[in-house]
Amino acid sequence: MGNNKHNCVLCADNAIPVDPRPAFSLQQATKLTLHHYGLTVTEISTLPSYMDQNFLVMDEEGHKYVLKIMNSEESQNTTLLGLQTFIMSFLRCHGVPTQIVVPTTSGQLMMMEEKDCGHGAQTYCVRLMTYLPGKTITQSPVTTQDLYHVGKLAATIDLSLQQLVSPNLDVLQRDGVIWSLLNIPLVESYLSVMDGDPLQDVVKAVIEQYKSHVQPKINSFQKGIIHGDLSDQNILVIPVDNKHHEVSGVLDFSLLKNGFHVYELAVTIMYVMLENSRPLDVGGAVLAGWESIMLLNNDERDSLFLLVLSRFCQSLVYGRYNAKIYPDNKKYLLTTAKSGTRLLNKLWELGKKEVEKKWFTDASTFSVD
Structure with missing residues (x-):
């Protein structure tokens, strides 16, 4: 329960660390x-x-x-x-x-x-x-209305966290976390796990576009405490009336950090797309819900597509790397790979302009039941 990612497992020199995983019977x-x-x-x-x-x-x-x-x-x-x-x-x-x-x-x-x-x-x-009731969002036939409410909840979490008061907030300054979208260039150190796979070329191209198009805009992104991992495994839903679902659980706060709100949105969109029968409809619905609480600025809007693709790259590369180290947990570690490879290729093929047009048009015309 909870797609707990670990920032220390991946070693830049590709050395295999001492296994930090607990093994209680x-x-x-x-x-x-x-x-x-x-x-x-x-x-x-x-x-x-x-x-x-x-x-x-x-x-x-x-x-x-x-x-x-x-x-x-x-x-x-x-x-x-x-x-x-x-x-x-x-x-x-x-x-x-x-x-x-x-x-x-x-x-x-x-x-x-x-x-x-x-x-x-x-x-x-x-x-x-x-224990919280419900199934993960990927196990449930969610509607675009449901996804609107997921986006709204994601923004509500970030907005609520702006009111947080604690003497220990400095520990959330975790810029070194390898799963942070701030650290997309670090993916390059692990690309050898993709050798021989044509997807490697797409990942390389996404990283280059991230460096040239997203990094120069980072200083204008809105900042605050974020959950950091609102993934398909960390959002539980239960069915309610009229075939709709509502969020019954938000799990796993291990990637909680000071970060950028648009990263939270990008991570949510990427993971919710994974098992959705109409993945291209996800972005606009989640974005509409998000912007009912917190508006993106122009630089954030212009970076959203590449940030979603960047998260796909992180998940696919790090998942494959960790699966080599921990083959006993391979099935779970490669969860994203099943549909993630196909989706990354599809989004890259469609291109930034076409995907953004759909997302932003869907969001601007979205009507809540």
């Missing part, structure tokens, strides 16, 4: 839940994750929870993890359906567990969170 996770939270687990199963471990647990009373065990690298930054937990609570107070972190029996919102998962003793951050 179902039995060990059950014991953790009883020992630290006083809950007797009657059912437990694993949930998919990029670099962490997530367990779906049910107690004797039928209440569901997610036991989240962070990878050892991110577990070291307790200030950041504490702020992420605080922000989830803050956003819930602002009407965003986030998980609630359940305190341990001693009142802690997170605890550290030391374990040897095969690479020497490492420390892992453990949190128990409430």
Whole structure:
């Protein structure tokens, strides 16, 4: 649950790092839940994750929870993890359906567990969170009206976060995070994983256009705290009346950072396109919802197409790179690749002018039921 991307897994020198992933058994996770939270687990199963471990647990009373065990690298930054937990609570107070972190029996919102998962003793951050109902947005036949509300919610999150007050906000200055759209040129260091694949030429061309067309405009982008990863795996929806869906959960705040709002929008559009039966209709609907809360300026509008393509490039290249290091999690790591390769090729073939025309026309003529 949660497409948790990890900025330290990818090493610029292509060296394979010590595996930071936790490897707790179902039995060990059950014991953790009883020992630290006083809950007797009657059912437990694993949930998919990029670099962490997530367990779906049910107690004797039928209440569901997610036991989240962070990878050892991110577990070291307790200030950041504490702020992420605080922000989830803050956003819930602002009407965003986030998980609630359940305190341990001693009142802690997170605890550290030391374990040897095969690479020497490492420390892992453990949190128990409430379970949110719903299916991921890619598993649901969402309408353009639903996507309008996804865009509106994404902008609402960023707007709400502008009101956040905390002495620890400096830890969100994470410009080195490799998944940030600020760092598109870093993709070049991993392009060898695409050798022999014609897609490599498209990725190279997108990076060059990013450098020449987007980088010069960055200083005019509107800045603030962003979720950073409103992906298809991190947005849950439930069906409501008239075949529509509403967002029932926003997951995974591990890429929370100070960033640019247009990056949030681009990431959302890119991931929501992945399994949509009419992917070219996604951009205008999400954009219309976004701009009902927060208007883009001219430079942001002019960069949106390349930012969406840039995220495709990051996801496809880094996914393939990580799949080579962690072949046991290959299926999950290459989730984007299934339709992402086809979509990146299609968008590149159509070109900036044609795609933008559709997105912006759809957005300007969008009518909400």
